[in-house]
Amino acid sequence: MTHQRKQIGSGRNAIGDFAPKLAELTDDVLFEDVWNRPELSPRDRSLITVAALVAGGDSDQLRFHLKHAKDNGVTESELIEAITHLAFYAGWPKAMTGVATAKQVFTA
Structure with missing residues (x-):
């Protein structure tokens, strides 16, 4: 390992x-x-955590974990794709909130 x-x-x-x-x-x-x-891996844990936070609508914690995911090697495009994928499993409004949060974090 x-x-x-x-x-x-x-x-x-x-x-x-x-x-x-x-x-x-x-x-x-x-x-x-x-x-x-x-x-x-930390990268996998970050993807799982971001998915759970988007699914739960926890945008305050999502801000931290989007940055943490990038530190753990997840790219912005991978995170946006994961959130897009979640629209069909977690709900459209939660994905829209998640992507709006990601946009704020990534463009700050």
Whole structure:
């Protein structure tokens, strides 16, 4: 297996002063443990996460994870294609919201 870039959370930086336990779980469980498991690459985890966030209509979290996906090697065109594909499985309005969010992130 090739070496994968270690995934690091930023929960403590973002919300640690306000919700310390949630920040701790974000950094220590979600990122330190789950995101760094070797069974899936960070790239694959990013695609799955973006798909779940689009399907759930979670555009606030989607902004972070679109950038994170690019850091993990997913291209903008692949992300747009994934969102387009989701229109037929997650719903047209959620895909339209997802692509509008992606446009904001990618053109900022």
